[in-house]
Amino acid sequence: MIGEGQIGGRQLLLILFIMRATIGIAFLPIVTVAGPMEDAWLAGFGAAIGSALIALVVGSLSSKFPTQTVVEFAQELLGTVFGKIVSLIFLWVFLFVAAVDVRMYGEVLVTAFLPETPLFFVIAVMVVVSSYAAYQGIEVMGRTADFIFPVFVLMILTTTVAAVPSINWGRLQPIAAKGIRPILRASITPTFIALQVMTLPVLLPRVSKPEKATAYAVWAVVLASFLLIPTSIVTIGVLGADLASRSVFPFFNLARAVRISEFLERLEALVVFPWGLGLFVAVSIYLYCGAKSLAQVLNIKDYRPLIPPMAVVWVAMSIQVSADMFELGRFFLPEVLGPFALTLIAVPHGLLWLAYGVRKLKKKGN
Amino acid sequence: MCECKRMLCGLTLCLVLVTFTTGCWNRREPENLAHALGIGFDICDQGYKAYLQLSDSLGEETGGNGPQQDNFTSSFWALSATGRTPYEAIFNTAPFLTKELSVAHVGIVVISEELAKKGISPVLDTLERERTLRTTTRLFILEGDMEKMTQAQIPLESVSSIGISRAIGTIERERSILPVKYATTIIDCLAQPGKEPLIPKITLIDESDIEESSEEPNPKPPLKISGGAVFKGDRLVGWMDERETRGWTFLTNMTRRAVMSVKLPKSPEDPEDAEEEYLTVVISQVETELKAKKDGNGSEFALKIFADGRIEDKTAPGDFLRDRDKVASMNRRTAAAIQNDITKALKKAQSLNADVFGLGWLLYRTQYKQWQQVEDRWDEIFPNVAVDMDVRVDIRRSGLVNRVGAVK
Structure with a gap:
């Protein structure tokens, strides 16, 4: 399997970081989902802890089987038929999350820049480009992440720093005066966006040092959560808690409201550009993981021929995933996304961990 | 050698592609656009009345050193239309326009006293929602007739909206007689508990004879930018004069x-x-x-x-x-x-x-x-x-x- 290539630990970290940061900053759910909150940035810590836990649960199981993807070890643990059924849950996650991600990117572009362009076109272009990267294999995606990461972070930090002079620090007060419940509520959605970590069990066998992959994944989600803290601080500091929480794309609105001087304003491109880059990495990874696991479920040797038909499904799915912006927005409410993501993470991993535990006990018994 | 050729090809391709990125990125050509530089809102029987101060997108660029500026004659056109909502009112100017309306360069939004007394939330909502209008525009409350205000010619300025948005910067730095704010700040202010907005005020001077005065050898100043409009919620309840506004800035x-x-x-x-x-x-x-x-x-x-x-x-x-x-x-x-x-x-x-x-x-x-x-x-x-x-x-x-x- 050497022909398929490998990625380094750093590349895995960057891939997972970009995937999580893109979606976390695009909607900035941390400031929108729990109503107006001056201290929403505190939820960044909650999200860091929560997503780190998810990464641990997902990663530590997978690293027990460093040469197998989730499809392979699920069959080993649960038997062929049941294992394949569980792997289908993973496949569903890849398809669904990727569809929502691309849809959101499409919505940003259609809402803010290209109101006359059909959503289909924006989405299809993104998926086609990503499927090319997925076709080229994991090594290419790893290097793409290497290349995109500095641009991605630099642009987001530039926007953030450019907004600092416009901050009215009073808008960030009071801090933690309304108790811990709203903060916890605000951290639910950013935490469960870590559903993306479920790509790790497919990527892990391709990482050069699989035993360290979990640590990299945890670092990736924690760092991406911490990126939410400065971005939400500037967003609330510039827009105010109310406008920030009403915004469909708060970080984008922030860039609109920043005016460094009479001639230096309109920084929106700096926000949308990294989203496009980040989403490219994310979608190609989902496509790769989806095609790879589907190939293994169906016992096909090469995953590549599956990519073009899957890309078509991805495009159709991301258009069908919600009728309008309101439905998409509702999906990110804590009471919707929370149980949804929790089920998708807990059910397969509960089963797999249980089977693993039983097997361990049996071995000891013998 | 082969490597060298490929590099050369690549570079050439890059250079060719770069040329496509310059200039306008879409098919909205500047000669087909009419840019609104300032918008005024008033109420009327039908609902809202929008006054646009339009500038020829080509004229504004070339007007800088043209003969127009020397005489301080205006190079804008004031146009108004009514509608049931602020957005509809803006949009209803379309039948009078031969060019496509662009609101991306709106620098100031002026609201009449009567509309301000009724509530400014609908106007703010339009500002927030529309993708080309910006929340970094400046908001003013006008004491005086809106129509005269949009037609007013400020000496030394070709378009009064541009003049007013320029004046804001100066006032902010050196005068402290105006509560200088972006629209964002006002929107935010409305949402904050225990805080009411104070919005910059424009006073129209000498309403009766602006047109005559512009023909006099030395035109009178058409308007005054100072003081603040006191709001309770989104409704105007009173005015603050220059000294009171200065007190407000100190506090x-x-x-x-x-x-x-x-x-x-x-x-x-x-x-x-x-x-x-x-x-x-x-x-x-x-x-x-x-x-x-x-x-x-x-x-x-x-x-x-x-x-x-x-x-x-x-x-x-x-x-x-x-x-x-x-x-x-x-x-x-x-x-x-x-x-x-x-x-x-x-x-x-x-x-x-x-x-x-x-x-x-x-x-x-x-x-x-x-x-x-x-x-x-x-x-x-x-x-x-x-x-x-x-x-x-x-x-x-x-x-x-x-x-x-x-x-x-």
Whole structure:
């Protein structure tokens, strides 16, 4: 399997970081989902802890089987038929999350820049480009992440720093005066966006040092959560808690409201550009993981021929995933996304961990 | 060699592609666009009336050194239309336009007094929602006729909207007679508990004969940008004049520079009927510290202001170099002048029962528990709020001379 290539630990970290940061900053759910909150940035810590836990649960199981993807070890643990059924849950996650991600990117572009362009076109272009990267294999995606990461972070930090002079620090007060419940509520959605970590069990066998992959994944989600803290601080500091929480794309609105001087304003491109880059990495990874696991479920040797038909499904799915912006927005409410993501993470991993535990006990018994 | 050729091909391709990225990125050609530079909103029987100040997108660019500017003739067109919503009103100008309307360059939005009294939320909502309008536009409340305002020609400016948005920058830096804000700030202000907006005011001067005056050799100023419109919620309830606005800037730490004339004390040897003598102090570097008193039940506040100033002129003789007491007395007098401004502003706000200083908001931010107790009664508490003022002014330099020249 050497022909398929490998990625380094750093590349895995960057891939997972970009995937999580893109979606976390695009909607900035941390400031929108729990109503107006001056201290929403505190939820960044909650999200860091929560997503780190998810990464641990997902990663530590997978690293027990460093040469197998989730499809392979699920069959080993649960038997062929049941294992394949569980792997289908993973496949569903890849398809669904990727569809929502691309849809959101499409919505940003259609809402803010290209109101006359059909959503289909924006989405299809993104998926086609990503499927090319997925076709080229994991090594290419790893290097793409290497290349995109500095641009991605630099642009987001530039926007953030450019907004600092416009901050009215009073808008960030009071801090933690309304108790811990709203903060916890605000951290639910950013935490469960870590559903993306479920790509790790497919990527892990391709990482050069699989035993360290979990640590990299945890670092990736924690760092991406911490990126939410400065971005939400500037967003609330510039827009105010109310406008920030009403915004469909708060970080984008922030860039609109920043005016460094009479001639230096309109920084929106700096926000949308990294989203496009980040989403490219994310979608190609989902496509790769989806095609790879589907190939293994169906016992096909090469995953590549599956990519073009899957890309078509991805495009159709991301258009069908919600009728309008309101439905998409509702999906990110804590009471919707929370149980949804929790089920998708807990059910397969509960089963797999249980089977693993039983097997361990049996071995000891013998 | 092959590698070299590929590099060359790649570079050439890059260069060719770069040329596509220049200029307009879509098919909206500048010659087909009419740019609105300022929008005015008023109410009418149908709902809203929008006044656009349009500029020819080509004319504005070339007008810079053309003959137009020399005569200060206007290069804009004022157009209005009505609609049931602000957006519809803007859009209804389309039948009168031969070009596509672009609102991406709107720098100022002016709202009439009548509309402001009815509520400005619908206009703010349009500003927030529309993707090419910006929340970094400046908002004004107009006292006077909107139609005349949009047609007014400001001397030295080709388009009055551009002039007004330029003036804002200057005013913010050097005058402190206007509550300078972006629309974002006002939108945010409406959402904050215990804080009401104070929005810049434009006053139309000499409404009757603007058209005549523009033909006179020396045109009169058509409008005045100073003072503030006091809001309660999103509705206009009153005005603040320049001094009150200056008091507001002192209290809210928005002062960058203020010109204060301070009355000089009469010396005993002056005759009874001597004229009042004044000293002009320019205040710079103001630091305001406003705190809600811990034991004040939410109705007592402490204000500390440290201001630096310099003397700009003085109408009576006197020497500051040798007489240190005089400096101290001058500091005290300037401080009292600042205090008077603040008191005036506070009284006005209290009489209108509109907390434009955000005293309630301060409670909300710093003493959340206290705020929860007074939140529902804030309208009753605010008119009786007491602010303890401790204003300290240090006049540190007297310009290039230290005493008034001797007249012999």
